[in-house]
Amino acid sequence: MEKGAMVFPFPIAVSCLFIIFHFANSVSGSLVFNFYAASCPTAEFIVRNTVSSSSSSDSSIPGKLLRLVFHDCFVEGCDASLMLLGNNTEKSDPANRSVGGFSVIESAKRVLEFLCPGTVSCADIIALAARDAVEIVGGPMIQIPTGRRDGMVSVASNVRPNILDTSFTMDEMINRFSDKELSLFDLVILSGAHTIGTAHCSSFRDRFQEDSKGKLTLIDKTLDSTYADKLMQECPLSASPSVQVNNDPETSMVFDNQYYRNLLTNKGLFQSDSALLRDNRTRKFVEDLANDQEFFFESWGQSFLKLTSIGVKTGDEGEIRRSCASTNA
Structure with missing residues (x-):
């Protein structure tokens, strides 16, 4: 296996x-x-x-x-x-x-x-x-x-x-997911996708600001200060727009429940990540998922099924493209 x-x-x-x-x-x-x-x-x-x-x-x-x-x-x-x-x-x-x-x-x-x-x-x-x-x-x-x-x-x-945008509040995320008939729990589970992948510096720059000396300083105090220092080193103001950092600072190459453990230690990369821990509606979900990877995997399967069934076209709807980049017409 x-x-x-x-x-x-x-x-x-x-x-x-x-x-x-x-x-x-x-x-x-x-x-x-x-x-x-x-x-x-x-x-x-x-x-x-x-x-x-x-x-x-x-x-x-x-x-x-x-x-x-x-x-x-x-x-x-x-x-x-x-x-x-x-x-x-x-x-x-x-x-x-x-x-x-x-x-x-x-x-x-x-x-x-x-x-x-x-x-x-x-x-x-x-x-x-x-x-x-x-x-x-x-x-x-x-x-x-x-x-x-x-x-x-x-x-x-x-x-x-x-x-969704990485700067969204919890209510904004809930509303956007609800529009797609996805639940609050689906929101927490599917956010776990951030356990792999990378992000451009601009996607979390809103958690920092430039001080009078032209250096970045942390303004979002919900972010772990040591982790924030690491992010500022990897993404200085002079960084190229192409620079990226790992979504998960611990196990970036493995799909696991480390994302939720990161949230518990205030190491969620995006503001939208940290919001899951701060909000009473989702904090318990985060804690349960951080403590039980099997629960995360089982839940991921169900939420992923829902995600990949949003607004599907079947039967006589749409077409089967010959090339994904263009319609057949």
Whole structure:
């Protein structure tokens, strides 16, 4: 068994399978497990192999793929609208300019178009790739239903009203998640994605300010001072816009529950991270997840299923793109 694969005692396994299958059957449209069993039986294997190969040569890929699925699903639903190129598409919005992992999706798509032309959607590839990325870096192995179709609408102006910002307050995050039919608990669980990946200095610069001597000083006292000093060293005012730091200062290459343990020691990188600990509505969740990785993994599987089912297009909706970067028309 691969490292990081989750092993449940029998009663828990049965319970989880029941929850997953019940959820899949309740999804709008007809997402089903093994959707490509007859039409393209190697589809999931090809996606996983592409993610694994890409991650071996670039350790930043898992974090990029996880961010990609969030940014895609929160705007227009999980329909690969973020992949479309154009002057005024979602991808052109500044909030998406640092999103990566597109080449991995396109690489898997090219292979699938050769073997099973016009069959596997870019939307499914994105969801499967994010799922596989988590497992590859030690997270839980989960099954997700497929059958998503690709959207044909991608407008930059739809991005900001839908995605989250790292400076959001708890109420702003709750409202944004609620708009997507995601719960307060889903918010806490899916924030755990910050256990891997990196962030540009600008994404947490609001926690610091420039003093009279032209140096950064900490203004957000909820941040551990030693950790803050480390961040200021890695991200001085003179730092290039391309400079990035690890989301998780402890185990940045492993998908685990260290993110929640970091929060308990005031080492959440973003203001939106620290808010989870400060707010009475979420603090107990953070404490429970910090103390129980199995609980986090089990909960991650359920919340990830919900995330990747936001606004899905199935049946006659949308299309199956020949290239993820453009519609077929």
